[in-house]
Amino acid sequence: MIKSRLCDLIGIKYPIIQAGMGPFSNNNLCVAAANAGVLGLLSTGGLFSKEDQPWVYNAFVDSGEADRDDDMATAIEKVFKRTHRLVKDKGGIFGPNIMVSAELREYSKIMIETAIKVRKENPEMEKSLKVIYTSAGDPMGWGDMIKGAGFTWIHIVPSVRGAMRAKKAGADVIVASGHEGGFHTHWEPLHSLVLFPAVVEAVSDEKTIVVGGGGVGDGKSLAAALALGCDGVLMGTRFLATQESDFHPMWKQAVVDTQDRGTLIARGFVGPARWLRNSRSEEHAVNTLKKSPGTFLGTPDDYSTMDMSLIDFEVESIKATYEGNKEKALMAGGEIAQRIKDMPKVSDLVQNIMKEAEEVIANLPKNYIS
Ligand SMILES: Cc1cc2nc3c(=O)[nH]c(=O)nc-3n(C[C@H](O)[C@H](O)[C@H](O)COP(=O)(O)O)c2cc1C
Incomplete structure (x- = not known):
């Protein structure tokens, strides 16, 4: 254990x-x-x-x-x-x-x-x-x-x-x-x-x-x-x-459906944010490039210098997520989404993670140490 x-x-x-x-x-x-x-x-x-x-x-x-x-x-x-x-x-x-x-x-x-x-x-x-x-x-x-x-x-x-x-x-x-x-x-x-x-x-x-x-x-x-x-x-x-x-079920399913290179960065409320890739987040990333380039350059901006239409877009898109509106939804998620293929119960998930980790660790000496 x-x-x-x-x-x-x-x-x-x-x-x-x-x-x-x-x-x-x-x-x-x-x-x-x-x-x-x-x-x-x-x-x-x-x-x-x-x-x-x-x-x-x-x-x-x-x-x-x-x-x-x-x-x-x-x-x-x-x-x-x-x-x-x-x-x-x-x-x-x-x-x-x-x-x-x-x-x-x-x-x-x-x-x-x-x-x-x-x-x-x-x-x-x-x-x-x-x-x-x-x-x-x-x-x-x-x-x-x-x-x-x-x-x-x-x-x-x-x-x-x-x-x-x-x-x-x-x-x-x-x-x-x-x-x-x-x-x-x-x-x-x-x-x-x-x-x-x-x-x-x-x-x-x-x-x-x-x-x-x-x-x-x-x-x-x-x-x-x-x-x-x-x-x-x-x-x-x-x-x-x-x-x-x-x-929202649509959001959970979007994580499960995420494919290779399925996330991107665009402006969030307090700085750069990682979103699941869809046409809405791609539009937001293009707008971010124009209106908050620091998001990609590593130079922080804030509400006093950036174009607030980016935040309005985010708020509207998060509302759409809550309403289950797939076309307008912005859904946050990490790169690991592309490796997530199921929607288990939390206790099963934890048990499987622990079992797999134990197997990986136990097999390392067998596979790599002679
Ligand atoms: C939908 C979503 C919302 C998040 N909101 C916050 C937040 O409000 N405050 C915070 O400290 N981290 C927030 N995080 C980051 C997580 O706390 C955590 O650092 C991150 O999810 C770890 O990376 P992973 O998504 O690859 O597991 C959020 C992450 C996700 C996926």
């Missing part, structure tokens, strides 16, 4: 993290993942979408058994309590993925404070709500708050420099996120095969654990990440295409 320091630190059975995939709700997927023995992450980004994308916000609060009129803290508290209720019997472990980019910091703080408060008021939740995972921003300044309250802190980074900053900030687990990954990605791309060992070499030690994400979706890629020095993997796109996943 494969075990790693990640399992020991968090108390999960398998060294796998089911990625947060905001702003799209994955409240049910998180429950299924936690109950399958991996770390389940709640996407919380939908909470920022109340005004401009109510279809995204409503999906989050409705599936999380919160009320559409709740304030942010109340809504997320209800989602935490629901998740705990649904994972506690199986010993499932979960946490929120909270984006900490500069413009969201005030809201990020509310979510982190709520996680701390809800656990203090309900001490039995210490067994399930164990982790706070931060993304999309500077890790500096969050450590005391998160770790001081007894949570394990995971932060995701796109580079060695980012990893060193996360280590300095005190993160327990640093996720190295390769450019293969789905949806928001880096301005300056670095892919998993180079990034994983580079981050491991730079920051892994007895106090800091490295996890690899981006392009991981089966036992082979889990075994490869372990061989590169990681103590576990993060998977988003693979979990998107599962029975229990909250994503």
